Amino acid sequence: MTDQIPPKLIHILLVDDDEDDRYLTREAFHQHYPASRISFAEDGEDLMDFLTYKGRYAEADHSLPELILLDLNMPRKDGREALREIKADEQFRHIPIVVLTTSDAKDDVETSYFNGANSFITKPPTFQRLSEVTKAIGQYWFNVVTICEHEEGK
Numbered sequence: 001m002t003d004q005i006p007p008k009l010i011h012i013l014l015v016d017d018d019e020d021d022r023y024l025t026r027e028a029f030h031q032h033y034p035a036s037r038i039s040f041a042e043d044g045e046d047l048m049d050f051l052t053y054k055g056r057y058a059e060a061d062h063s064l065p066e067l068i069l070l071d072l073n074m075p076r077k078d079g080r081e082a083l084r085e086i087k088a089d090e091q092f093r094h095i096p097i098v099v100l101t102t103s104d105a106k107d108d109v110e111t112s113y114f115n116g117a118n119s120f121i122t123k124p125p126t127f128q129r130l131s132e133v134t135k136a137i138g139q140y141w142f143n144v145v146t147i148c149e150h151e152e153g154k
Helices: 019-032 044-052 079-088 106-114 127-144
Strands: 011-015 037-041 067-070 097-101 119-122
Touching: 011 019, 011 044, 019 037, 019 127, 037 044, 044 079, 067 079, 079 097, 079 106, 097 106, 106 119, 119 127
Parallel strands: 011 037, 011 067, 067 097, 097 119
Antiparallel strands: none
16 A cells, blocks of 8 residues: 555644754655655744744745644743744634654643644654654645645735
8 A cells, every 4th residue: 555645735834943853854754745845943933933924934935834743842932832822823723733742741741732732742762653653644634634724814
């Protein structure tokens, strides 16, 4: 059985301060979903700038992501703060957020769901396992659920 490629381009925003984790996650996604578009933000402030077209994204030509993969432990503004901020904002709360972090602490899991995370996944320790996890994320978010198509500016 071959991997099912998403029928349309899915824009994923990966938010992680670790350059190696960003690279490995992108590579794992592209193994199974080569048509997926992956953008990066390095922390919660960078994420909010990306969504609001501020800072280094002021002149950027990009769309809002259909899915955000969010690390919790980052400098400046961590993932917990960014999650609360996104889910409190009417123009962004429709974007599904998968927390993808090294933490497996019960408090982080509960707080993430309480604040609106759609899923919580502890980062796997090996690339092979990361590849399996990204395949499952893709199967679910690209092929099973219907993602809200929110027009920008609404």
